[in-house]
Amino acid sequence: MTSATQFERQGYLLYKEPLVSAEVITGAVAGMDQIRHGVSDTGRPPCASPWKPGDDTNKLCKIENPQFASKGIRRLLQQPAIGETIARATGAEMVQVWWVQLLYKPSTSSDTPVTTGVGWHLDWTYWQGHWVDGSELMTAWFALSDVEDDCGPMRFVDGSNHWSGLEGGDFFAQELNHEGFTVPPGEQWHETPAILPLGGMSLHHKLTLHGSGPNTSGRPRRSLAIHVRTEKSRPRGNVEGTIVADDLSGYIDDLELCPIIYGERVASAFERD
């Protein structure tokens, strides 16, 4: 089965071999640490974020668009292997990064209340106000630490990208409880944890249900969620009524911050609806 067929069927793929050099990874990890301490080496801060330097270090640290503030993270995003891998999985002619989230999940003790979980959700819930319906959008989740089963890996629900009518879900929910979701007749809820080495990557579809539990490994779980699109996507012109504060498709004309990592710029994908 080709990677494209598998991605289409199950809604995610796991790449268990490091995709980029150790030097590039080290630079991105250093960038992540700087940003968590409020330091930028580009003269520009990241976007407004749920977690800011000085906030509780026991909570999930989620910082929006860290590549604005770190050359090391920008360098990682520009690695051709990432774009080529996504193009193989999707058949895309163009792959562009349009938003990035830095995710640092600290280790917590198993007997304290969970503050680092990510509730079941599908990304489209958060993106639909910013991209026209049918836009081809996905997330490459790049591991900046080894992610074992006790690190609170992301968990994907196999084939849920084909389940119609799924609604709700909450990234910030702390319980991985799926009672609120209706499994369609003939389907089963089967979860796969994204166990990855440092430098590995998962790729998931905008409609694939995913979430993650606490990290009890004694080591931080580090990653970048790199949100990408293909030429089969178009930004909406109007973000009124959306459920997130920032304009998620608002930076795509800045190719330094939102690099095209495979193929050439396709003009129609930049026309606002």
Ligand SMILES: O=C(O)CCC(=O)C(=O)O
């Ligand atoms: O890192 C996690 O556990 C969840 C990340 C996520 O929801 C995403 O990358 O879309």
